Amino acid sequence: MNIQWYPGHMTKARRMMQDNIKLVDLVIELVDARVPLSSRNPDIDDLGRNKARLLLLNKADLADEAANEAWSGYFREKGFQVVKLDSRSKAGFKAVQAAIGEACREKTERDRKRGILNRPVRAMVAGIPNVGKSTFINSFAGRACAKTGNKPGVTRGAQWVRLNKQVELLDTPGILWPRFEDPAVGLKLALIGSIREEVLNTEELAMELLRFLNEHYKGLLRERYEIDEEGGAAEQLRDIAEKRGCLRKGGEADTQKAAAILLEEFRSGKLGRITLEMP
Ligand SMILES: Nc1nc2c(ncn2[C@@H]2O[C@H](COP(=O)(O)OP(=O)(O)OP(=O)(O)O)[C@@H](O)[C@H]2O)c(=O)[nH]1
Numbered sequence: 001m002n003i004q005w006y007p008g009h010m011t012k013a014r015r016m017m018q019d020n021i022k023l024v025d026l027v028i029e030l031v032d033a034r035v036p037l038s039s040r041n042p043d044i045d046d047l048g049r050n051k052a053r054l055l056l057l058n059k060a061d062l063a064d065e066a067a068n069e070a071w072s073g074y075f076r077e078k079g080f081q082v083v084k085l086d087s088r089s090k091a092g093f094k095a096v097q098a099a100i101g102e103a104c105r106e107k108t109e110r111d112r113k114r115g116i117l118n119r120p121v122r123a124m125v126a127g128i129p130n131v132g133k134s135t136f137i138n139s140f141a142g143r144a145c146a147k148t149g150n151k152p153g154v155t156r157g158a159q160w161v162r163l164n165k166q167v168e169l170l171d172t173p174g175i176l177w178p179r180f181e182d183p184a185v186g187l188k189l190a191l192i193g194s195i196r197e198e199v200l201n202t203e204e205l206a207m208e209l210l211r212f213l214n215e216h217y218k219g220l221l222r223e224r225y226e227i228d229e230e231g232g233a234a235e236q237l238r239d240i241a242e243k244r245g246c247l248r249k250g251g252e253a254d255t256q257k258a259a260a261i262l263l264e265e266f267r268s269g270k271l272g273r274i275t276l277e278m279p
């Protein structure tokens with residue numbers, strides 16, 4: 001399955017981010033902890049080239065904890081400040097605050113030498129669609145200032161949010177890049193819900209997920225849906241439909257509905273904590 005999605009609003013958003021990059025000291029890049037590499041946008045990497053950087057492994061609550069640890073180590077070794085996070089809860093924000101301070105230490109030092117005291121850190125919050133940028137900003141700010149939603153493309157314009165005297169954050173729309181060279185990247189981004197549903201073939205996508213789970217999370221499908229793990233993905237999808245009572249008129253298995261159920265249960269964590277790629 002070859003998935004591509006690069007609508008015009010992303011080109012526009014990217015231009016806006018290029019215009020704003022000179023205003024910020026720090027780029028806070030959110031990635032999805034279930035696919036920390038595939039959810040890194042090379043264009044955002046370019047954009048942040050000469051800035052202080054902080055990488056947030058967001059939705060860590062949905063990913064395998066051992067994998068979260070492995071990925072944190074992987075990115076730290078590459079020189080990033082890293083924090084793993086569930087943006088919906090306040091628990092990780094002390095660590096984020098500390099990492100922002102650490103990432104901006106040089107800037108603060110420079111300011112101090114010039115006699116500038118307490119100038120707030122300005123950070124651009126960036127990432128692909130639906131990784132939780134606006135949720136992160138709202139939790140951190142302690143109030144709902146940015147619109148959020150469980151689908152890609154919710155934020156459309158830039159918005160500054162003042163957290164406190166020390167930090168100002170710029171919310172940005174999620175952006176992808178013009179072409180996924182590796183089809184597996186498009187697939188993983190579709191699985192985590194970063195690609196517009198309308199451009200996807202839900203059944204094919206669900207079957208790809210089944211193939212992955214059969215191989216890497218043995219026993220999980222049997223336990224959740226009481227289905228045979230030896231059968232092929234198409235057969236398993238029919239089995240899920242039957243187990244969940246998704247039948248078309250005439251009693252035929254509604255695999256479309258079963259696919260939608262499987263994807264929803266994966267995305268929301270009902271299937272358990274699953275990481276789709278390892279360092
Ligand atoms: N489980 C879990 N869900 C999260 C987390 N962060 C955000 N979400 C959910 O992910 C969905 C997308 O969140 P948003 O904050 O709108 O994402 P965004 O990156 O701003 O998306 P765009 O503006 O479309 O680019 C929402 O349903 C959030 O509740 C997290 O750490 N864990």
Ligand SMILES: [Mg+2]
Binds near residue numbers: 134135148155172174
């Ligand atoms: Mg948003």
